Amino acid sequence: MNKTTLAEFLTHAELAEPALRGMITDIAQACKAIAVQVNKGSLLGTMGSLEAQNVQGETQKQLDVISNDLFLQMNQQGGHYAGMASEEMDEPYLIPERYRQHGRYLLLFDPLDGSSNVNLNLSVGTIFSILRCPHGISEPLVMDFLQPGSAQVCAGYALYGSSTMLVLTIGQGVHGFTLDQDSGDFVLTHATMQIAASSNEFAINMARQRWWDAPVQRYIADCQAGSEGPLGKDYNMRWVASMVAEVHRILIRGGVFMYPVDARTREAGGRLRLMYEANPMAWLVEQAGGLASDGQQRILDITPQGLHQRVAVYLGSREEIQRMATYFKA
Ligand SMILES: O=P(O)(O)OC[C@H]1O[C@](O)(COP(=O)(O)O)[C@@H](O)[C@@H]1O
Ligand SMILES: [Mg+2]
Numbered sequence: 622m623n624k625t626t627l628a629e630f631l632t633h634a635e636l637a638e639p640a641l642r643g644m645i646t647d648i649a650q651a652c653k654a655i656a657v658q659v660n661k662g663s664l665l666g667t668m669g670s671l672e673a674q675n676v677q678g679e680t681q682k683q684l685d686v687i688s689n690d691l692f693l694q695m696n697q698q699g700g701h702y703a704g705m706a707s708e709e710m711d712e713p714y715l716i717p718e719r720y721r722q723h724g725r726y727l728l729l730f731d732p733l734d735g736s737s738n739v740n741l742n743l744s745v746g747t748i749f750s751i752l753r754c755p756h757g758i759s760e761p762l763v764m765d766f767l768q769p770g771s772a773q774v775c776a777g778y779a780l781y782g783s784s785t786m787l788v789l790t791i792g793q794g795v796h797g798f799t800l801d802q803d804s805g806d807f808v809l810t811h812a813t814m815q816i817a818a819s820s821n822e823f824a825i826n827m828a829r830q831r832w833w834d835a836p837v838q839r840y841i842a843d844c845q846a847g848s849e850g851p852l853g854k855d856y857n858m859r860w861v862a863s864m865v866a867e868v869h870r871i872l873i874r875g876g877v878f879m880y881p882v883d884a885r886t887r888e889a890g891g892r893l894r895l896m897y898e899a900n901p902m903a904w905l906v907e908q909a910g911g912l913a914s915d916g917q918q919r920i921l922d923i924t925p926q927g928l929h930q931r932v933a934v935y936l937g938s939r940e941e942i943q944r945m946a947t948y949f950k951a
């Protein structure tokens with residue numbers, strides 16, 4: 622079998638920005654290093670929680686911090702970035718002067734997504750997004766990061782599951798690479814991933830049902846009514862509590878994923894983070910033929926107001942997301 626490695630893929634890809642080759646290579650290396658940490662599990666004694674809370678008010682896991690540090694260190698050396706921002710850091714990280722000479726980009730990431738699963742040996746991942754730095758090599762300010770998702774030049778995730786995968790887009794479709802543990806190469810195994818237009822599988826945290834708004838209540842009630850209800854088909858449900866794993870499932874076999882704003886999260890704006898989770902995932906989903914909305918508008922069109930902004934997320938199979946929109950308009 623002819624194998625295309627990530628390095629070969631990047632050599633032959635028509636890159637709008639030549640620097641993408643180096644940036645994606647560095648991201649892949651960092652994800653491999655995080656995969657090792659996750660994979661060694663309890664052998665390293667790093668599966669626990671810390672005393673500290675992150676800026677989101679969530680208790681950090683040891684591996685949240687380890688992954689964050691690895692991602693920072695391994696991506697700054699290429700000299701591509703002016704700054705980085707992460708779910709685990711209050712403020713943006715200014716790249717040290719010695720690495721910043723050519724830094725024309727910004728890197729945003731969720732170093733360990735689904736980290737509540739990490740000590741359960743369930744799937745976790747890393748989500749990343751690259752933006753241009755509007756002021757070239759100057760010091761980035763928070764406002765430089767506040768660009769809509771439609772301005773991303775690269776987005777993707779690593780999934781640390783039964784195999785380690787890197788799935789990414791540079792605006793030319795979505796491509797998935799599986800880590801070959803023998804050679805250490807990411808190998809193209811999922812070229813041009815496409816989300817099925819229709820589906821009958823939904824993912825939502827049902828435990829929050831009593832706090833949902835009426836449109837979400839109605840849509841899920843109709844899904845549950847199945848072939849005896851207005852939608853005329855039976856639905857299946859999944860909830861991994863790891864967005865990377867949910868989006869990966871949708872890329873492989875279709876479906877929808879929802880994290881609505883509800884009575885408990887309204888003040889915060891929702892649960893998921895726009896810059897580190899929703900934007901990169903929304904671009905991947907759209908590039909694979911699906912849709913991603915906050916219930917009112919395309920996620921990629923949202924003008925961010927803050928680095929750690931939260932947002933409602935509805936994404937996945939095109940027909941199902943369009944159907945859901947009719948519930949919001951009703
Ligand atoms: O606690 P819940 O409601 O199951 O939330 C699960 C959601 O939270 C997240 O785990 C948030 O990610 P982090 O682990 O990076 O904080 C998403 O991946 C997932 O969709
Ligand atoms: Mg996350």
Ligand SMILES: [Mg+2]
Pocket residue numbers: 685708731732733734735736
């Ligand atoms: Mg996280």
